[in-house]
Amino acid sequence: MQNIFLNWKQNGSYASILSFVNQIKLNNKYNVVLFLPFPYLFFANGKIITGAQNVSHFKDGAYTGEVGASMLQEVGVKYCLIGHSERRALFEETSFQLKEKIKRLKEHNITPILCVGESQKARKDGNYLQEIERQMSAFSQNVIVAYEPIWSIGTGLIPSTHEIAEVALFIKKAYNTEVLYGGSVNEANAKNILSTSNINGVLVGGASLNVNIINSIIL
């Protein structure tokens, strides 16, 4: 079954999530997961499968402001994003932290989604596979990978299906795992991306806030 992962980022409210889960038309064709800000996870669970957007790399203890994997497990979270390019760039997440986060998640039966993707410069210079390979250093078994070119996130620009297929094959061959595509996915391009070889689903950001768009993708 293909995955439709919805990354709401720092958006949403109690009312907007309630309205979203009441209107989404879930079916057995896709594994739909809603990645919400921490306060909404408890509320959304039971209504839809949930994912977190981040987790502490520490076991529980004196780490003010952090949210641990045990807490995510207790509220029913099944997946967690790791190393999203916004977190790598704005919060300076390191490869060491990502490795620790993956360990914490696995200790609590939460599937990590490791996000990787090249800059526009690396794409232009032709060394994008090397850049992706470097970001894969935190990978371990049973981690899903989301290929999200940085230049495609929130820009409306997307790679050709040939370019997506090349990276998906590269990751699949080396790491033997599920590969998702993310970056400007919308109702116009989703079906095409979902039928690209070696792609096991999509990670949708901006467009995921609109339930009509998601319904048109999953119908």
Ligand code: PGA
């Ligand atoms: P976007 O974001 O769909 O808004 O480009 C994707 C993501 O950052 O996961």
